[in-house]
Amino acid sequence: MEYQDLYRKEDGAYVGRHIRGKMIPKGTYLHLVSVFTLNSKREILLTQRDPKKSHPLAWENTGGAVQAGETLRQAAKRELLEETGIEVAEEDLVYLGHLTVRREQNALMHSFFIQRDVPRSAIRLQEGETVDAKWVPFEWSLCFDTSLAEPVRLRLIYFWQELQSFLDPMQSKDPHLVEADRYEPWLTWAKQLQFYAQQGQAYTKDPFDRERFDAISAMACDMIARKTGISPLKVPGLFAPVDNLYRTPNVEVRVAVFRGDKILMVQEKRPEDAWSLPGGWCDPGLTPMENAKKEVWEEAGIRVRPTRLIALEDRAHEDYHYKFPLDVYKIFILAEELEPGTDAFQENIETTDARFFALDDLPKLSEARVSVRAIRQCFAAKDDPHWNVYFD
Numbered sequence: 085m086e087y088q089d090l091y092r093k094e095d096g097a098y099v100g101r102h103i104r105g106k107m108i109p110k111g112t113y114l115h116l117v118s119v120f121t122l123n124s125k126r127e128i129l130l131t132q133r134d135p136k137k138s139h140p141l142a143w144e145n146t147g148g149a150v151q152a153g154e155t156l157r158q159a160a161k162r163e164l165l166e167e168t169g170i171e172v173a174e175e176d177l178v179y180l181g182h183l184t185v186r187r188e189q190n191a192l193m194h195s196f197f198i199q200r201d202v203p204r205s206a207i208r209l210q211e212g213e214t215v216d217a218k219w220v221p222f223e224w225s226l227c228f229d230t231s232l233a234e235p236v237r238l239r240l241i242y243f244w245q246e247l248q249s250f251l252d253p254m255q256s257k258d259p260h261l262v263e264a265d266r267y268e269p270w271l272t273w274a275k276q277l278q279f280y281a282q283q284g285q286a287y288t289k290d291p292f293d294r295e296r297f298d299a300i301s302a303m304a305c306d307m308i309a310r311k312t313g314i315s316p317l318k319v320p321g322l323f324a325p326v327d328n329l330y331r332t333p334n335v336e337v338r339v340a341v342f343r344g345d346k347i348l349m350v351q352e353k354r355p356e357d358a359w360s361l362p363g364g365w366c367d368p369g370l371t372p373m374e375n376a377k378k379e380v381w382e383e384a385g386i387r388v389r390p391t392r393l394i395a396l397e398d399r400a401h402e403d404y405h406y407k408f409p410l411d412v413y414k415i416f417i418l419a420e421e422l423e424p425g426t427d428a429f430q431e432n433i434e435t436t437d438a439r440f441f442a443l444d445d446l447p448k449l450s451e452a453r454v455s456v457r458a459i460r461q462c463f464a465a466k467d468d469p470h471w472n473v474y475f476d
Contacts, residue, residue, distance in 0.1 A: 087152035088114045101152050108190045116185065116193045117160040118147035118239060119177070121170065122222055123201045124433050125353055126251055131167055131209070132216040133233065141215070142233035147193070160196045168217065169208025172198055178317060180246045185235060195243055197250055201433060222251065249315035272400070274307035275411060278323050333411035336399075338363035338454060339376045340418050340462035341388055343425075346440035347462060349447065350383045353436055358450035361459070364434075366415075376417045384438035385429035388419040394465040395458070395474040402455070402476070416458065418465055 086104040090112045091097065099112055108114065121129040130143040146167050150159040157174040164170050177196040185193045207217040226232065227240045240247075277300055284297035305323070309316040338361040341348040349359040362383040366375045373390045380388045394416040402414075429438045441447060443463055446456065465471040 088149055089152050090114055104149060113190045113192060115150040115156065116147065116191050117150055117156055117163060118145055118193055118195045119160050119164045120145050120195065120197050120247055122199055122251065123219065126222050127219040128222045130218055130220055131214040134212055134215055139233040143231050144233045144236045156194050167210045167214055170200055170202055180243050183242050195239060197247060246315050250318060274304045277304040333413050335366040335413050335415065336363060337366055337372055337375045337379060337415045337417060339380050340394060340416060341380060341386065341421060342466050343440050346442050347459065348384060348438065348440055350435040351437040352450055353434060359447040360450040360453040372415055376419060380419065382432065383435045385427055387422040389422055390417045390419045392418040393473050394418050394462055398476050416462060
């Protein structure tokens with residue numbers, strides 16, 4: 085027999101243990117958990133219910149009852165391991181919230197999010213619970229797919245905005261806000277407030293001042309969440325202090341590699357399959373040149389030698405489509421192939437393709453990472469042996 089903890093509806097007080105499957109006493113409720121597992125390809129993991137269970141052979145995300153004595157995170161971790169074989173740390177589970185379930189409203193379903201890249205062949209099914217598993221694209225149409233159990237569809241609808249925010253943190257709830265930010269410096273103010281709050285948190289020795297700085301930090305996070313559409317659960321993590329100090333601007337490198345009059349671009353693993361120059365956040369312990377070489381090799385399978393600095397830009401002052409909650413310095417570097425024409429591209433967790441494009445035949449751009457202006461600038465630097473580095 086499995087036991088569950090029961091709580092009183094009136095005030096949430098613990099009232100005792102309950103045998104799973106028995107009628108739940110009137111005026112009480114129990115806790116359930118579910119886990120939404122998504123991968124870097126924007127796919128969600130679904131498992132198929134055993135034909136002897138309710139909703140036979142319907143597809144669902146991981147879920148189950150919280151056993152007596154378990155915390156919510158312990159239960160979510162256990163259910164994920166039992167039903168899929170995926171093992172995670174409790175602290176990696178992101179809490180999304182809860183909703184009331186069942187017609188009698190006698191249970192609270194607490195949902196969590198986790199991102200993991202696990203091949204289907206590595207999924208381990210639980211006998212008597214699941215009979216199959218699959219990764220499917222995370223799309224709004226899932227909410228109306230009748231092959232999914234009805235409670236699962238309701239969960240997807242309820243937590244859709246939160247899950248979407250974790251997958252596409254730059255996608256605003258209101259597209260008009262993107263244009264409004266050009267004229268309303270709210271996001272800049274919020275980032276500055278966060279910066280000053282973290283300075284105070286790092287250096288103050290007065291406990292009362294720390295409370296004030298904590299309150300300012302929380303307020304700035306709320307402003308950023310409302311302005312960008314990023315989940316309020318995720319924003320604090322973006323500004324997590326480094327080595328107990330305040331966060332400073334991030335550094336990003338983008339690399340321009342040419343074959344004749346064509347520039348190398350990589351296709352990102354995102355729903356719009358947009359293209360960008362190879363690059364990304366600079367890894368600690370590597371110089372900008374080393375980061376440039378690493379990014380081109382990992383994303384395009386091409387060995388290069390960086391030759392010149394093209395530009396050093398403050399992202400907030402340039403023409404990138406999406407506003408970003410952090411301050412970012414973008415480094416554009418010109419590089420040449422070490423073995424021209426020798427490609428070793430393989431699909432990876434970041435890119436699905438790598439090709440060379442002419443300036444007048446550019447593909448759909450990932451506008452959060454690169455702009456036509458920036459690419460034109462790279463072409464101009466390539467053709468000018470006396471190029472003056474652009475910086476703002």
